[in-house]
Amino acid sequence: MSLTTDDVQTGNRNIGPLPAGHPPVKQPKVGIMLVNLGTPDGTDFAPMWRYLREFLSDPRVIELSRVVWYPILYGLVLTTRPKKSGANYKTIWNEAKNESPLRTYTRAQAEKLSQMLADKPNVVVDWGMRYGTPSIASSVQRLMDQGCERIVMFPLYPQFSATTTATASDQLFRALMKIRAMPAIRTVPAYYDEPAYIEALANSVNSHLATLDFEPEVVLASYHGIPKAYFEKGDPYHCHCLKTTRLLRERLGWDDKKLITTFQSRFGAQEWLQPYTDKTVEKLAKEGVKSIAVINPGFSADCIETLEEIAGEAAEIFHHGGGKNFTHIPCLNDSDDGMAVIDTLVRRELAGWA
Structure with a gap:
């Protein structure tokens, strides 16, 4: 069987010199x-x-x-x-x-x-x-x-x-x-625990907070939730989220009261990973916390869940509950x-x- 142009281009083997007039082999x-x-x-x-x-x-x-x-x-x-x-x-x-x-x-x-x-x-x-x-x-x-x-x-x-x-x-x-x-x-x-990722998150937090005229009393690291049953079946997501928050907290030099983990975007009637972001925001406002920030470490780019659900809906919940200052820290996006x-x-x- 003779080799065709496609045969030569598809393989990585050296099959010897090509015949005169043969199209050049493209680099894979x-x-x-x-x-x-x-x-x-x-x-x-x-x-x-x-x-x-x-x-x-x-x-x-x-x-x-x-x-x-x-x-x-x-x-x-x-x-x-x-x-x-x-x-x-x-x-x-x-x-x-x-x-x-x-x-x-x-x-x-x-x-x-x-x-x-x-x-x-x-x-x-x-x-x-x-x-x-x-x-x-x-x-x-x-x-x-x-x-x-x-x-x-x-x-x-x-x-x-x-x-x-x-x-x-x-x-x-x-x-x-x-x-x-x-x-x-x-x-x-x-890449939930990659040093480059944690460093990028820390830089985004510090850069954003430096633009504010207030200091958040609490910062929420809000991740997209999954049903609790999925976690119980062995999905590692919950553990990955907690480790990301812990590493980010250590990098920022904060304690576990300053940076907390919450979960958003639940769907349906079954129990999802807790604590829920919306309930936590409401609770903080009712407890007298006046300034909070929310970051979404589980999202590589801003989307409906971060821009509408957090920057919009969560902010409204906080203000309605008596909170004063709310800010959403953008995702890393293409920064x-x-x-x-x-x-x-x-x-x-x-x-x-x-």
Whole structure:
């Protein structure tokens, strides 16, 4: 059997000199895929319905039996929640680009990372979302179209959970199942205790607090919650969150009364990880605390959960309860410190590949 151009380009073996007139062999490339949770394409009912259906149909997110869950999902949740969620998204929507902030920030992270890796000409950077667009499958295809035979997938979730990191990996391998000549894969592990990440968080706290005309009495490290049952089944997320807070507290030189861990964004009637952020904010206000700040260490970029739920809703709860000063500390986003974290971890995972 004779070798074709594709045969030569696909393999890494030295097969000897090419015949005269043969197209030059392209250098295999390595792809970096940044992955975040996802975003609807718009705030109207239809795009919100599509996004929520995909998100809430994920068995990693909702572990109820499909027989039990689907009638609830299609009979109640998807008839009411798209309108409410769409209204919330409208309050934080990037009107200039007609997209959610999460998409804006994730794209910016990918573009900046590409510039930071200019010293590695055989590395290509792309990005995708677990839910919504651009999809993980489309990102894989774009990277392969550019000659990537190896891909490093970076789930932008500092703390590991089956509901986030694991389902992103699931989706990646679903896409690869449809590809015969699939690329080699690496995934970046959770980075909840990475020194570069803790340093970046500390810098963001100090920089933000330096702009205020008040000193927060309490700072909440608010993480996205998961059902308590998931933790009891072995999900390490709760432990990862607590360690992040402890390391950040130590780096800032604060005690456990100054920086506390809370959990937000619960859904449904079952018990979730506690203490709940909204209840804690309300309690602090009623106890006479006048100034608080909230940081979201579990989010790599600002999104509906940080901008609407914390900067908006939690602030309203605090003020309504008698609190005076509330501030939300932005996520790392595509800041210099945030990009330094991504660059550090990507370069480590590229070892031996680029």
